[in-house]
Amino acid sequence: MHLLSIDDLHVALGGRTVLEGIGLHIERGEIVTLVGPNGSGKSTLLRAIIGAVRPARGRLVRQPGVAIGYVPQRLAIDATLPMTVSRFLNLPRRHSTRTVRQALEQAGVPGLGRQQVTALSGGQFQRILLARALLEKPDLLLLDEATQGLDHRGTADFYRQIESVRRELGCAVLMVSHDLHVVMRASDRVVCLNRHVCCQGTPERVVASPAYRELFGPDTGDALALYRHDHPRQHDRSVGNPIPPAADTSHLEIAP
Numbered sequence: 463m464h465l466l467s468i469d470d471l472h473v474a475l476g477g478r479t480v481l482e483g484i485g486l487h488i489e490r491g492e493i494v495t496l497v498g499p500n501g502s503g504k505s506t507l508l509r510a511i512i513g514a515v516r517p518a519r520g521r522l523v524r525q526p527g528v529a530i531g532y533v534p535q536r537l538a539i540d541a542t543l544p545m546t547v548s549r550f551l552n553l554p555r556r557h558s559t560r561t562v563r564q565a566l567e568q569a570g571v572p573g574l575g576r577q578q579v580t581a582l583s584g585g586q587f588q589r590i591l592l593a594r595a596l597l598e599k600p601d602l603l604l605l606d607e608a609t610q611g612l613d614h615r616g617t618a619d620f621y622r623q624i625e626s627v628r629r630e631l632g633c634a635v636l637m638v639s640h641d642l643h644v645v646m647r648a649s650d651r652v653v654c655l656n657r658h659v660c661c662q663g664t665p666e667r668v669v670a671s672p673a674y675r676e677l678f679g680p681d682t683g684d685a686l687a688l689y690r691h692d693h694p695r696q697h698d699r700s701v702g703n704p705i706p707p708a709a710d711t712s713h714l715e716i717a718p
């Protein structure tokens with residue numbers, strides 16, 4: 463059984479279909495990255511996985527007992543509210559001092575427990591959000607653009623930390639990212655989303671695939687070309703995506 467199985471998932475928001483026919487399987491221990499243009503449904507997919515968004519149709523099955531840790535795209539903290547990192551990590555539920563210390567260590571920021579949350583740098587705050595997700599000892603860690611606002615070095619450091627978390631906890635990681643140059647190095651599998659799954663496979667195979675080129679522009683050597691590209695209308699159709707087992711990462715599935 464897959465850690466997480468998604469089949470033919472449809473989600474509508476505000477009366478509009480934002481995800482259709484999504485098929486995705488995640489295995490224990492793999493790092494999978496979701497890429498796609500703005501508004502392509504990446505965050506919505508993560509939110510459907512944690513149960514914050516109700517699918518209109520389809521199947522979303524977790525292995526029994528699977529714990530999920532979620533790092534949201536944004537979390538606004540009232541800048542006038544005095545709150546230490548430890549206190550923040552104990553909301554809404556108290557954890558043992560040992561668990562909090564361990565999560566901070568795993569997130570690569572040991573010793574930040576007594577800092578005021580509002581005094582943290584952007585990079586430190588992202589690590590604290592990661593620590594918060596690690597408190598539940600997740601089998602599946604979901605990261606929604608966790609490196610937003612970090613510089614190149616901060617981004618690379620963050621992904622190195624994710625790899626170390628994966629090694630230490632053996633958890634699977636499903637992350638949304640726009641940092642394509644880093645993503646391509648750090649992922650076992652890449653899934654291109656644009657309302658439906660356009661293609662998926664190992665980074666090398668995805669970059670070489672016609673669907674990826676069509677979606678992200680002809681200059682696929684420059685992964686950053688992605689967000690300058692206009693998505694062609696013909697690719698925006700509804701398609702079902704029979705997705706192969708994720709363990710077979712050499713396989714590339716391209717929607718017709």
Ligand SMILES: Nc1ncnc2c1ncn2[C@@H]1O[C@H](COP(=O)(O)OP(=O)(O)OP(=O)(O)O)[C@@H](O)[C@H]1O
Binds near residue numbers: 475480498500501507
């Ligand atoms: N609560 C909502 N009500 C109505 N429409 C929504 C809602 N949340 C998201 N949407 C729409 O759903 C679509 C997918 O949004 P989503 O945030 O999942 O995209 P995304 O790929 O994560 O985008 P980005 O890269 O900009 O973060 C967008 O068109 C968005 O406007």
